[in-house]
Amino acid sequence: MTGSFDVRAGILKAIPHLRAFAISLTGDVDRADDLVQEALVRGLGNLDKFQPGTSMQAWLFTILRNQFHTAYRKRRREVEDPDGQYAARLAVAPTQDAYVNLKDLGAALLQIPVEQREAVLLAAGGINYQEAAQICGVAIGTIKSRVNRARHALAERLSIADAEDIGADRIMKAAVPAT
Known part of the structure; x- marks a missing residue:
């Protein structure tokens, strides 16, 4: 004790x-x-x-x-922020949009030919055209063509007409100020 x-x-x-x-x-x-x-x-x-x-x-x-x-x-x-004024001015883009967009992109990628998918994924992953051509065992012009066709096919499947259609829509851009 x-x-x-x-x-x-x-x-x-x-x-x-x-x-x-x-x-x-x-x-x-x-x-x-x-x-x-x-x-x-x-x-x-x-x-x-x-x-x-x-x-x-x-x-x-x-x-x-x-x-x-x-x-x-x-x-x-x-x-x-005792009176909540700062919090009331905050606007943040919803995170679920990015998730939905990624799921849509994944579905669209599965709809294009394997050769185009492979080429566009290599290019998107930072592999230059020369290296991508070597990896795929084709000419550099073939890779460029496949990437171009893949981009157009994806844009069509995702209803992207121009660069303005990528990312937040007009309403979201107006509501959430750029940082």
Whole structure:
């Protein structure tokens, strides 16, 4: 029982020092109290990791400091917006459009001849025409022709008339400002 009493006494003795340290870190009494409480909860939850014979106060200070830095890094990425005006101005394109477009492209690729599909995928993958011709065992002109036919076939299957039809539509472009 004396071991648990020593732990309890060590924690109680450390609280005022932890609170003073937390106030100096945060500059806010309420945030400091929350930080001390979180450090104590974490300390008690990890009491099995405390090395007997070492300083309970130093151990709790380390937990508090680490907790402060974790919260600081998280807060640094957050934007203060108490009245919601900033959030109301945010507009983000829906992510499902890209998924649907990719599925449509995949289906359209399966509808074109294998030779054209192979050529356009090599070109889209960054392989130059010379290397693509070597990979496919054909002349460079044949690869260029296959890529061109594949692009036209895909554009037709995806209802793409010109470059403006690729990506977000007019309404989405008007709603979501370019970044």
